[in-house]
Amino acid sequence: MYNTDSKEKEYSIQTKDVHLHYGDFHALKGINIAMRKNQVTAFIGPSGCGKSTFLRCFNRMNDLIDNVRIEGDIFIDDVDIYKTNIQVDDLRKHVGMVFQKPNPFPKSIFENVAYGLRVNGTSDKNFVQERVERSLRQAALWDEVKDKLKKSAFELSGGQQQRLCIARALAIEPSVVLMDEPASALDPISTAKIEELIYELKKDYTIVIVTHNMQQAGRVSDSTAFFYLGELVEFAKTKTLFTSPRDQRTQNYITGRFG
Numbered sequence: 001m002y003n004t005d006s007k008e009k010e011y012s013i014q015t016k017d018v019h020l021h022y023g024d025f026h027a028l029k030g031i032n033i034a035m036r037k038n039q040v041t042a043f044i045g046p047s048g049c050g051k052s053t054f055l056r057c058f059n060r061m062n063d064l065i066d067n068v069r070i071e072g073d074i075f076i077d078d079v080d081i082y083k084t085n086i087q088v089d090d091l092r093k094h095v096g097m098v099f100q101k102p103n104p105f106p107k108s109i110f111e112n113v114a115y116g117l118r119v120n121g122t123s124d125k126n127f128v129q130e131r132v133e134r135s136l137r138q139a140a141l142w143d144e145v146k147d148k149l150k151k152s153a154f155e156l157s158g159g160q161q162q163r164l165c166i167a168r169a170l171a172i173e174p175s176v177v178l179m180d181e182p183a184s185a186l187d188p189i190s191t192a193k194i195e196e197l198i199y200e201l202k203k204d205y206t207i208v209i210v211t212h213n214m215q216q217a218g219r220v221s222d223s224t225a226f227f228y229l230g231e232l233v234e235f236a237k238t239k240t241l242f243t244s245p246r247d248q249r250t251q252n253y254i255t256g257r258f259g
């Protein structure tokens, strides 16, 4: 159903006039954006401006919240994910997510990565083995864990656990990976590893990352979107947005005048 042919497609995520209300509160106000395939897009903006809310729209995580109303269109690889009759489970196989705090399951390292494959009914042992290894390599964790795959995921450090969660997201071969402040709970060395990893992963995936850290946005992203009070104020190539923003509000934010 999803069109992921890289030759044909320029954009992986496109939204048209997206509004989101939490009850009476208007959290997203008419967001239009087109995010390129195999690029990293960063969402920045002061606390409460709607970055995570917008990110959660892309895998329909907001559906779980009471009183949410979403209007507009969100296309992921050409499928309108709110209007087409799709299974949310299928969408989430296509759009993986990594959260702020590492959240491994109380299982072994191996089983954490194999989890999505097992849920999808994959039982071929060799296939699972290969996919787990490949995902751990992609997440730059294989060398650190290859001799202890049967150990509990909780025995890993916080930074390793986060890379394990990235491997778990990659194992089911999504097209898009959403990351909500993936390094904010980590020390500088682990943060650097996650940033390198994000840079590597864009060869194979489209990545959207929410970050409070403007230096991080500058290091890892190709394009940056600045949000303010539920509006998308400015979206541009990262270098352009940080060196010559068009909007005064962006200028104020990146120079530390608020937020």
Ligand SMILES: Nc1ncnc2c1ncn2[C@@H]1O[C@H](COP(=O)(O)OP(=O)(O)OP(=O)(O)O)[C@@H](O)[C@H]1O
Residues within 6 Å of the ligand: 022, 025, 027, 045, 046, 047, 048, 049, 050, 051, 052, 053, 054, 065
């Ligand atoms: N489940 C919810 N119910 C009601 N309001 C919510 C809910 N989740 C978020 N909001 C409100 O929507 C607005 C946007 O929140 P959101 O978490 O998307 O912002 P954010 O930019 O990601 O903030 P932060 O950087 O602090 O994580 C905020 O005013 C928040 O209080």
